[in-house]
Amino acid sequence: MSKSVTFAEIGGHVRRNAHVMTSIELIVLTIIAVAAFIHAGLHGAVNHLSASWFSLKYTPSGFAETALVVIFYYWGWDVTANLSEETANPESNAGNGGFGSVFVTVSFYVAFTLAALLLFTTAQAESFSDNIIYHIAVAAGLGRTGGLFASIAVILSSIATLETTMLQFSRTLFAMGRDGAMPRTFGRVDARTETPVRSMYVLLGVGLIVLWASSLMPTINAIINDSVDAISIQVAYYYGLAGLAAAWFLRGLYRESVWRWLALCVFPAASAVFLFIMALYSITTYNLITNVVGIGGLLIGVLFLRPQRMLVPVPVPVGANENQKDQSL
Numbered sequence: 001m002s003k004s005v006t007f008a009e010i011g012g013h014v015r016r017n018a019h020v021m022t023s024i025e026l027i028v029l030t031i032i033a034v035a036a037f038i039h040a041g042l043h044g045a046v047n048h049l050s051a052s053w054f055s056l057k058y059t060p061s062g063f064a065e066t067a068l069v070v071i072f073y074y075w076g077w078d079v080t081a082n083l084s085e086e087t088a089n090p091e092s093n094a095g096n097g098g099f100g101s102v103f104v105t106v107s108f109y110v111a112f113t114l115a116a117l118l119l120f121t122t123a124q125a126e127s128f129s130d131n132i133i134y135h136i137a138v139a140a141g142l143g144r145t146g147g148l149f150a151s152i153a154v155i156l157s158s159i160a161t162l163e164t165t166m167l168q169f170s171r172t173l174f175a176m177g178r179d180g181a182m183p184r185t186f187g188r189v190d191a192r193t194e195t196p197v198r199s200m201y202v203l204l205g206v207g208l209i210v211l212w213a214s215s216l217m218p219t220i221n222a223i224i225n226d227s228v229d230a231i232s233i234q235v236a237y238y239y240g241l242a243g244l245a246a247a248w249f250l251r252g253l254y255r256e257s258v259w260r261w262l263a264l265c266v267f268p269a270a271s272a273v274f275l276f277i278m279a280l281y282s283i284t285t286y287n288l289i290t291n292v293v294g295i296g297g298l299l300i301g302v303l304f305l306r307p308q309r310m311l312v313p314v315p316v317p318v319g320a321n322e323n324q325k326d327q328s329l
Helices: 007-043 060-074 090-119 122-127 132-178 197-214 220-249 258-283 288-304 322-328
Strands: none
Touching: 007 090, 007 132, 060 090, 060 220, 060 258, 090 122, 090 132, 132 197, 220 258, 220 288, 258 288
């Protein structure tokens, strides 16, 4: 009889794999970014560094779209919270890891945006959208070998993102099914592996549908832009809900400390209002495909949401038969 693999053990394997892959990825990306800046300094930049690149002059639509893109950059840090069960000192390390990862992510985004502007014209950079890091590595003087390492870094990033997304999605859907916010069938675990396989099947199904839909779009650039915009709508929605939930839960904190109340209650509430306003305004500027995916995804979730049934089920004894399990659900 094979050894049963628990959900926590699978999460541990994912975490260790993510450590290795992310470390390799960051090392490769750092080398490429440094090489790009050195090359631009020695051989001259295509576009000279300008303070206008960092200008804060925005149109209303530009500000809203940029704000949601920044929110997209933040998306994913909460994966560390889902991995807290496998993290040493989860009370502090999970939150600190998520907070620190935001700065790492934004730093690399900014570094490679600058590298692209220094090495290519805008038209060239747009034409490289399928794998611009490969072209940056080649243009930075690292040759085809550097380009291949850049491709490996991108592939590892995609694999790590897929693993963490599967873990985050399955755990979230499992918790909502367990507590009755979603159909309780998602809150059941496989008897052999002790994992929420039904949530995984949903993720695989949705992923295949999205992959097929993406194949109908004209270019990789269009897929990326519309995906970022659609996801930003959804991220603004659920981060906004998180802000409101934090504000409500800590609404009485002013009795202990006014400063903590402002930081942990008022600020999250204000952030939630800001996110909702930006999302609603941006919807009026997005194309039909983006709005259908972004808003449609939210509406599908609302159809399944059943807040009146948010009751914690009675624990099921080990070895209980299927009838007993169904009664507890």
